[in-house]
Amino acid sequence: MVYTVGEMAKLLGVAASTLRYYDKEGLLPFVERSSGGIRMFRESDIEWLQVIGCMKKAGMSIKDIRQYIEMALQGDDTIDLRLAMFRRQQEVLKQQMAELQHTMEMVDYKCWYYETAKEAGTVDAPQKMELAEVPERFRKIRQELRTAPGTATTI
């Protein structure tokens, strides 16, 4: 089974123009063409496309992804390089996860903040509350929000 660019785009849930753009940027050198020049995506190309999609979600640029594709096409000589690349990406993702966790704590705090404000009818309630009255799990983030990053708050 082979697919045209439009069919593959539909299958993956992206725009056909995106796949053409990726091709132009050298991300799809493995896609073959018909005698008339039309792209023929093979079933096995789906894996390439899924990996590209995941690398994009991991925050990698088109340029970085092309490097990976080029390495992969070079064959077994680049296994070490590719392994190193994914190991580095693992670290990047861990970092992203920690940041996301932190952002979530802030949003949780803000939800509590506005729930408290709603009950009292004014933001003065949470805003002027003593730290000791604030639920324990929000104390750290509250302190953090009120000071510049990297500013130690311990006296």
Next chain:
Amino acid sequence: MVYTVGEMAKLLGVAASTLRYYDKEGLLPFVERSSGGIRMFRESDIEWLQVIGCMKKAGMSIKDIRQYIEMALQGDDTIDLRLAMFRRQQEVLKQQMAELQHTMEMVDYKCWYYETAKEAGTVDAPQKMELAEVPERFRKIRQELRTAPGTATTI
């Protein structure tokens, strides 16, 4: 203690031009000016800036953030709206977290894939391995990578 735009930028670890841009976009209506027109950031403005930073990390656009700032300046009438906004953002973050988790699984799989390839000296080793030989925790993601999204693989 008040800060100029350059001092505040340094404190927060961003470019001064970024703060000026945010101001131009209406994100910093609370920042006062000296008689000569120079921005004077107050200690308490740090909290606003931290919240803006967190909202950005959560993937919100400048425009969305401005809406929040405008609501906050309107006072207690918009508490409900602001609460709804952060609740929605909570959902968005949960979704992001799930995606990041999934991306991580893919990268973990790829690390295993290239470690196995490295040992064997060829990517054929992991590529052509039977599903049963693949470590259990990578089977699902391997299947997923090899098929289009939403394609059920259970026969």
Next chain:
DNA sequence: CTAGAACTTGAAGTTAACTTTAAGTCAAGG
């Protein structure tokens, strides 16, 4: 009082990742 660093603004420039347009080509059904 003045030099110079840091501030001000508006406008233009940058970058990444697409998307759209225009002009033309291919392929399948009738």
Next chain:
DNA sequence: CCTTGACTTAAAGTTAACTTCAAGTTCTAG
């Protein structure tokens, strides 16, 4: 054979979020 819809390319346009530039102003230290 011919229509029609999907394909092709190159080139231009879009968008968000900044960054840089140019010309002028303010503040601080000597």
